[in-house]
Amino acid sequence: MKNPNYTVIIQWSDEDNCFIASLPEWGEFCHTHGNTYAEALKNAEEVLELLIESAIEEGEALPEVRKFAVSS
Template structure:
């Protein structure tokens, strides 16, 4: 499955870990990891679960945000 959804990974001094955000799924949709790679892996797993759940519930998937050059 290649959903093309955004994953933003940033370091958090407060949490002392990398935080991965899934912006298309809402401002509170986050996961984390001790390393960048772990945060990415966790985000991909959460994203897969979100998509599967939405499909099973008959919900519309969020629109994919696309990079646009101005």
């Protein structure tokens, strides 16, 4: 089961010399990385899929999706 509505934040890290992809709904320490933006996104999608599968297998509730609010 995939849920494309989870947040993925990708930022360049000078310290690590790579792109860091964060999955904030899954906790502040849920990160992966990649040498390119595309690689970081691919890795984040794979991690997200594993997190969802694992939560379902363990009978745990999935985290609530954060909504992006635009003020008018």
